[in-house]
Structure formats: structure tokens, C-alpha cells
Amino acid sequence: MSVVKIHKKPKLKNPILVGGLPGSGYVAKLAVDHLVKELDAQLLGEIFSPAFPPQVLVKKDGTVELMRNELYWWRDEKSDTSLMILTGNTQAVSPEGQYDIAEKVLDTAEDFGVKRMFTVAAFVTGERVEKPRVFATATEPKLLNDLKKHGTVPMKEGNIGGTNGLLFGLAKLRRIQGICLLGETSGYIIDAKSAQAVLETLTKILDVRVDMSALENRAKETEAFLRRMQELTHREEQPQPKKEEKGLFYIG
Amino acid sequence: MKLSQPVALVGSPGLRSVGLIAVDYLVKKLPCKLFLNLYSGSFPAEYALTPSYIATPGFPGSGGVALRNGVPELPRVEFHSWQNRVVVIKGYQADFEGQYQVAETIIDHLHRLGTRRVIVLAAHGKGGEGVQCAGTEKRILEEMTKHGIETGYEGPFFGLSGLILGMAMTKGIEGLALFGLTTPMPEDPEFPDPTATKALLGKVSELLNLPLDLSELEPRIEKKTSTKKPESGFSV
Numbered sequence: 001m002s003v004v005k006i007h008k009k010p011k012l013k014n015p016i017l018v019g020g021l022p023g024s025g026y027v028a029k030l031a032v033d034h035l036v037k038e039l040d041a042q043l044l045g046e047i048f049s050p051a052f053p054p055q056v057l058v059k060k061d062g063t064v065e066l067m068r069n070e071l072y073w074w075r076d077e078k079s080d081t082s083l084m085i086l087t088g089n090t091q092a093v094s095p096e097g098q099y100d101i102a103e104k105v106l107d108t109a110e111d112f113g114v115k116r117m118f119t120v121a122a123f124v125t126g127e128r129v130e131k132p133r134v135f136a137t138a139t140e141p142k143l144l145n146d147l148k149k150h151g152t153v154p155m156k157e158g159n160i161g162g163t164n165g166l167l168f169g170l171a172k173l174r175r176i177q178g179i180c181l182l183g184e185t186s187g188y189i190i191d192a193k194s195a196q197a198v199l200e201t202l203t204k205i206l207d208v209r210v211d212m213s214a215l216e217n218r219a220k221e222t223e224a225f226l227r228r229m230q231e232l233t234h235r236e237e238q239p240q241p242k243k244e245e246k247g248l249f250y251i252g
Numbered sequence: 253m254k255l256s257q258p259v260a261l262v263g264s265p266g267l268r269s270v271g272l273i274a275v276d277y278l279v280k281k282l283p284c285k286l287f288l289n290l291y292s293g294s295f296p297a298e299y300a301l302t303p304s305y306i307a308t309p310g311f312p313g314s315g316g317v318a319l320r321n322g323v324p325e326l327p328r329v330e331f332h333s334w335q336n337r338v339v340v341i342k343g344y345q346a347d348f349e350g351q352y353q354v355a356e357t358i359i360d361h362l363h364r365l366g367t368r369r370v371i372v373l374a375a376h377g378k379g380g381e382g383v384q385c386a387g388t389e390k391r392i393l394e395e396m397t398k399h400g401i402e403t404g405y406e407g408p409f410f411g412l413s414g415l416i417l418g419m420a421m422t423k424g425i426e427g428l429a430l431f432g433l434t435t436p437m438p439e440d441p442e443f444p445d446p447t448a449t450k451a452l453l454g455k456v457s458e459l460l461n462l463p464l465d466l467s468e469l470e471p472r473i474e475k476k477t478s479t480k481k482p483e484s485g486f487s488v
Contacts, residue, residue, distance in 0.1 A: 054307050054351030055408045056418040058386045062393045062403030064427070066418040094309040094348070 001100045002049030002092075004108055008042065010073050012082035016206065017109045017176075019086035019167050020120035021069065025185035027122040028164055030195035030215070031202070032087045038210045041072035041085055047104060051097020052090050065089065069101060071108065081208060084109055091163050102166040106174060116177045118205075120198055121164040123155065124187035128226065132184040132194040134201045139171060139178040147179065150201055155182060179205075189225070192218035256336045257366050259460060262358075263373040264343025264412040266305045268434040268445035270375035271413060274453050275342045277469055282462065284332035284340050290357060294350020295327035303441040305411030307348040329358060338460065339365065343412045355415035359423050369426040372413045373456065375448055376405050376431035383455045388420060388427035396428070401455060405431060430455060 020032030035041070052067035059065060069088030075081070086105055092098045109117065123135045136152035137160075138144055144154050160168060160180060171178035181202055183194035196215045203210050261278060263271030278284065296313025317324040330342040339362065346354045362370060376384055384404040385396045393403055409417065409429065420427035432448035450469050457464040 050349070050352035051309075052352075053408070054348065054355075054412075054415055055410045056414040058405050058407060058409050058429075060406050061390065062386050062405075063390060064386055064388060064409065064414075064417050064421070064429070066421065097309075 001051065001097065002047055002104055004045055004047050004104050006045040006108070008044050008073070010042075010044065010075070012073060012075060012084070012112050013080055014116075015073070015082035015084045015109075015112050015114050017084045017086065017105075017114045017117035018120070018202070018206075019105065019117065019164060021086065021088050021091045021163050023091065023162055023164055024122035024124045024187045025183075025189060025191035025194060027183040027185050027191050027194045027198060028120040029087060030190070030192055030218070031120050031183070031199040032085060034195065034199060034212075034215045035083075035203075035210060036072050036085055036087060037214075039074045039083070039208070041074035041083065044071040044073040044084065045108065046070050047088070047101060049092055049097055049101055051092035051094050051100065053093055057089060069105075071105070076208070079207070081206065083206075083208075084112060084114060086167075098163045098166050099170075102163050102170050105163075105167060106170055106176070110174065110176070114176065117167070117171050117179070118202060119160075119164045119168045119178070119180045120202065121160050121180055121182045122187065122191075122194065123182035123184045125184060126187060128186050129184050129194065132191070132197040134198050135182040135184065136201075137168075137180045137182075139168070139176075143177070143179060147205075150205055152181065152201060155180075189222060192222045195219075254336055255333060255339065255365050257368045258333070258337050258339045260339040260341060260362050260367050260370045261373060261456065262341040262343055262370060262413060262416050264305070265303075265345050265442060266411060266413055267303075267375040267377055267436065267441060268448060269442045270432045270434055270445055270448045270452060271373040272342070272442075273444055273446065273449045273469075274373045274432075274456070275340050277449070277453060278334075278340045278456075278462075278464070279330075279332050279342065281464060281468070282334040282338075282340075284334045284338075286330055286332050288331035288361070290329040290331070290354070290361075291326055292329075292346055292350050292354055294346040294354065295344050296347055297327055299345075304345040305413075307345065307351050307411070309348045312347040312349065329354065331361070334462075338462070339367065343416075345411055351412060351415060355412055355419045358416060359419040359425065362420075363423045363425060367425055369428065370416060370420045371456070371459075372417050372427070372429040373452055374409070374413045374429055374431050375434045375445070375452075377434055377436035378404070379435045380433045381447070381451060382433050383451055384431045384433065386417070386429040386431070388417060392426055392428050399455065399459060401430070 020028030263275035297316030
């Protein structure tokens, strides 16, 4: 169904897969895109699928791009840490397509020697979140204790929908060690604050240094937007002057 | 069919039917010769959801034929030619399963014909009048600026027309989209807008130097009523 086009075959030593496709609040995509940008990760391959939405994206400059998922690679020459990073401008829409993409990503990851992976997702509360927590779940229960040391909250029940969840679930079947980190979000906004929280946890676990300032600025914008929304809601909730009272101020 | 590095003009059912009316008009007025039909098991005769250009998984619609003058006709994509330099394609929206396959098949065929540029004719629902563009390369957009056509839309371009543009890129064919500005009608998104079509075709004939008389466009379209009220019934 879907097609994986590999552009480069870099030699990676025990690479770790990090996946984050667009989903609720764009938490996963924002976090992973920031990681790609700040690490200056290189394009490894692209995935095209008829299960992606049948459309193209017209960008701000008027040029178009196909719907696609992308795989990037990065290697830290000092520590020997290697990453394969999955991102994209969409997720497959149908469940068949989501399974297909997740399997193809894992096939490719295994070809490069991946034995450990992280997926990023959103933990949707439906309510405004002041300080987003990071929830964690893992393919092996013993990993959860280690994750607690990084300040995460164990997520024990619930669903993780879409390709981000399937990657994690299918990894277990392949005996790839998998950890899913979920940023708490209302789900109603593009949530850079939640993305920052989850990326801080991820980079701490991976022991990778990433400059967060661009994401921080976006998070501040998110906060400012939320404050404006709160002010507007507050204003609407205030009792409005009656029409007769208004009339007293105008004589014509 | 002998064609010399043709330019392909593609219009499909879409917003205010601007692209579809445009290709119908080109076929009739140039006039063009039909040289190929493309059929697909993914072409519904009746859509489960509207508009037709937003395909959703799990809603394939219903197969069937349409009757024209008492004769059954399968849904199809039509390839027409004018002289040896223009291909006009009348598109059809497939269900979710078929959209990519149909777009790819069309582009494969255009590639075999030696097509150098695909121009997709569509609409942008921002209101007002005029024509805007999008393209596969910045160079093409700069070329359009000389003709007074600017970019102005950012976001998803749905359905076959959008995919044609994307698939053209994969085959190294230049892709340009021209959008006639129109006002959306949420209650009947594909209701024809002849004014936007006329503006669009005006630019097309300028770009390709086509001997196109646009005077018959508006009266012919005005006879049409809502696309939701076909002349004949649908039965299964």
C-alpha cells in the first residue's frame, strides 16, 4: 500500500527511533519537528501512502507539497548516540493505512538496527492545563519505575490512537523496547507548551542537548492566546448594563 | 495521437464547479477531440457524502451508471486533445480508496504523452473576483506574476485536482494551479459559478494563446440549476 523511499543509508550504531506524527494539539509533531530542526537531523527517507488524506498542501509561498511522512537520522559523534526520527505533515486516515505505515516504519527501523523506540503523543484532558504533566507508558512494566525518576506520571489505562499508538503497540509484538511519552493538553489548541514539556523529558532520558528557545517562544504565544481567551470569556460573563441605563448617557 | 510536448488542462468536480465548467467549455468551444477514457471501480455514480471532492474512508458511495439520452454511461475521466499542443482532462472524483490511484494513472499517462506542464483549473472560496495561483516550483509562480496572477491561498487543496498537482511533481512535470475566486455556498458547494469560470478561462486563453470565445459561457450556465437536482432520477 504505502511506499517507503530511502534516500540515504547512513551507518547508525544502535539507533533509537523517535516518532511523533500530527495528532491532538499537534503536541507530538511540534516536539519532534523541533528535535529535527535543532539537531539538524538529515532526511533519510520519505513515506507516501494512498491512505493519507487525498489532497496536497499549498504552502505560504504558493508551492505545493504532497502528504507524506519523513524519516530523519542524526548521530552524535562524541557519545555514539544515533536517532531515527519519524515526523510528517499528516497521519494515515484509515485504520488499515495506520497499521500499514506503522509496520513499514518498524520494518525500516529494524533494517537500521533499532531495538529501542520512543513515541510522542498527547494526553487529552478536555480542560485548560496550566502546567502540562508528562505521562508515560512502556512495553515492559519495569521501565515505568525508571520513567518516574524523570518526573513522568504512569498512564495505566486508556487508548493511544492513530499511528503514534500503533507504532508503540506493534513494537511490543516485535520485542522492540518501547516507551510512549504523552504531553498533557486540553486538545483544543496547538499546544507548544505541552510539546515543550514532553520534549524536555524525552531529551533528558536520551541525554541529548537541545536548545528549547524557539519552542519556548511558541509556548509563550500559546499562553498569551489562552490569557486573551480567558479575558474575553470573563468579560462575557460580566453582567451587561441594561438598555435603559445606557439611554441615560445619550441625549439627542 | 501525435502530440508535441503538450500542456494539459485539468478540471474536476469541485468548489462551485469552476474547474468542471471550465473544461466542459474548453472541450466544446475549442473544440477538442476525445481520445481516451479512464474508468475505475472507485468511481461512485452517487456519493455517500458531499461535496464529492472530500473523500472519506468508509463512505464509498454507490456504483452505477448515469443515463444520457437513454444510453448508460459509466463514470469516467475523459482525455481530449486540441491541435497537437493541448490536452484537456475532465476529471471525476473517486472514493477514498481510489483517489491516489486515479491521480497517479492520469499523471503516468500524461508523462507517456510527453506533457511538459499540467495546469489544474479550480476555485478558491475567498470571495471577490480574479484569479490566483499555486505551483510546484517558485519559477512558475514568478512567471505568473508577469501575467498579473499572484499566490494567495495557503492550506489543503482537496481531491483529484490537488493530487494531480502533487503527482505531477513525482514525474518531473511542471504543475500550476489556477484558482478562480468565488464565494462558497455551504448548502450546495458545487453549485456553478460562471463568473469565476469566465475569469479563469480568460487567463488560460491568455497564457496558452487559445482562440477562445467566452461570450457564450454565462448564458449557457445560467440555464443550469442546483447540482443537487439532476434532470433524471437515480435508482438502484
